[in-house]
Amino acid sequence: MSHGRILTTHTGSLPRPGNLSSLVRQRENGELTASTASAMPETIREAVATVVRRQLDVGVDIISDGEMSKIGYATYAKERLSGFDVDAEVPEGGGLSIADLVDYPDLAASSLDGLETSTPVCVGEIRYEGHDLLAEDLDNFTRAVDGQQVTQRFMNAASPGVIALYLPNKHYPTLDDYLFANAEAMRVEYEAIVDAGLTLQIDAPDLAMGRHIQYAHLSEAEYLHRLDVHIDAINHAVENIDPAKVRVHLCWGNYQGPHHHDIELDKIVSRILRLRPNGLVFESANHRHSHEIDVWRETNIPEDKVLYPGVLDTSSVYVEHPKLIANRIVAFADIVGRxxxxxxxxxxxxxxxxxxxxxxEIAWAKLRTLTAGAQLASERLWK
Structure with a gap:
């Protein structure tokens, strides 16, 4: 929570410095040479140190490791879970289809340009086997903050549902079985992150984006039923963790698209509030969802919930003005308190x-204006 001033954060993933993106892609495709493979751990370690330093330089309070080691915020899970086969045939209906880009096919290529990640199929029992990879991430982050003045740290982990969205299932008899198998396995990673003294952020775009991707073929009522199951899976996975140490990120996707098929917040907010974690990280700056601050005004928000509104649009190259940032922050403070x-x-x-x-560099400029706007908001809220 913010005390004495507005604290700032972001959603976790940050641009990878230098040639790391290329190396991660080569690793994903099995193209690393012996020399680049042996040098990669140090390259990742240096990248984490760089993004930690840059977050602190622009004044962000609650920082992450930037997800430097991961090919993608959701698909990295295939490297840490057993049961996936990259060569398996994708089951019928298992491919990704984004409803708003289907309507505008000429836009689709440019919207997703550069997105490279394999999406293997679940063909066997899921178990968590990523202990060493997680330990490396935790160690790199710890080394990077050694000797630094850091307010708080968080680390991202994929939700059971977003894993199911990207990585189709051929092994488990039902989607529910698959979701809860993911929940049981990812529980290991969730608890390890919190045990290391970090706040856990569960990335769960499936709670909103899932409507126009994974469940675009369903009626709204059918989707809302599926949403309940996805929320139950998250709650099951974190049942042993203090809710104050977990935040959940829901969004409709950060790709540049029309987003005219996004489900509206007012249709899902009562269900979102069933999440056991206290922190709610959500979109509130872009053209499609900025008006939904009215939904929060009209909602009975439990007193244990802390709101992490997006006040920066991550799909726009406009650098928001600090006064706009401050206005957005104060508006949410008027709803739940500063x-x-x-x-x-x-x-x-x-x-x-x-x-x-x-x-x-635009991303870093946006984070700098975030901290400037938070300072203006703090002056207004604690005057």
Missing amino acids: DRVIPGSDCGFASFATFVAVDP
């Missing part, structure tokens, strides 16, 4: 290693 607002970005700036929504 202590329960921690502003950030709508989504990640580099959700996949090779897919950067805006120029990296």
Whole structure:
């Protein structure tokens, strides 16, 4: 929570410095040479140190490791879970289709340009086997902050549902079985992150974006039933963790598209509030969802919930003015109180290693204006 001033954060993924994106792509495709493979751990370690330093330089309070080691915020899970086969045939209906881009096919190629990641099929029992990879991430982050003045740290992990969205299932008899198998496995990663002293952020675009991708073929009522199951899976996975140490990110996707098939917040907000974690990280800056602050005004928000509204649009190259940032922050503070607002970005700036929504330097400029806007808001809220 914010105390004495508005704290700032973001959604987790940040542009990878130097040639790391290319190396992560080569690793994904099995193209690393012996020399580049041996040098990659140090390259990742240096990248984490760089993004930590840059977050602190622009004044962000609650920082992440930028997801430097991951090919993608969701698909990295295939490297840490057993049961997936990249060569397996995709089951019928298992491919990704984005409803708004289907309506505008000429836009689709440019919207997703640079997005490279494999999406293997689940063909066997899912178990967590990524202990060493997670330990490396935690160690790199710890080294990067050693000797630095850091307010708080968080680390991202994929939700059970977003794994199911990207990685289709051929093994489990039902989608529910698959979701809860993911939940049981990812519970290991979730608890390890919190045990290491970090806040856990569960990335769950499936709670909103899933409507126009995974469940575009369903009626709205059918989708809302599926949403309940996805929420139950998250709650099951974090049942042993203090809710104050977990935040959940929901969004409609940070790709540049019309988003005219996005489900409206007012149709899902009562269900979202069933999430056990206290922190709610959500889009509130872009053209499609900025008006939905009215939904929060009209909603009975439990007192244990802390709002992390996006006040930066991660799909636009406009650098928001600090006064606009301040106005957005104060508006949310008027709803839940100044202590329960921690502003950030709508989504990640580099959700996949090779897919950067805006120029990296624009991303850092936006984070700098976030902290400037938070300072203005603090002056107004604690005057």
